[in-house]
């Protein structure tokens with residue numbers, strides 16, 4: 001952690017399942033995809049995908065942190 005100000009988001013989003021992972025991660029822990037994007041917006045934290053309507057509507061099956069929208 002540096003004191004330098006950065007407008008960069010602390011996470012990048014998997015282009016396949018939209019999972020948010022730290023920048024140093026090279027492979028998505030949720031779906032195994034290796035493609036990520038910095039252009040995402042909105043965060044949803046899914047704790048109980050079985051019972052979450054939002055998770056269902058976004059197609060999220062595993063608990064974790066996801067971007068709601070991809071693309072700038």
Ligand SMILES: [Zn+2]
Pocket residue numbers: 014015016017018019028029030031032033
């Ligand atoms: Zn993924």
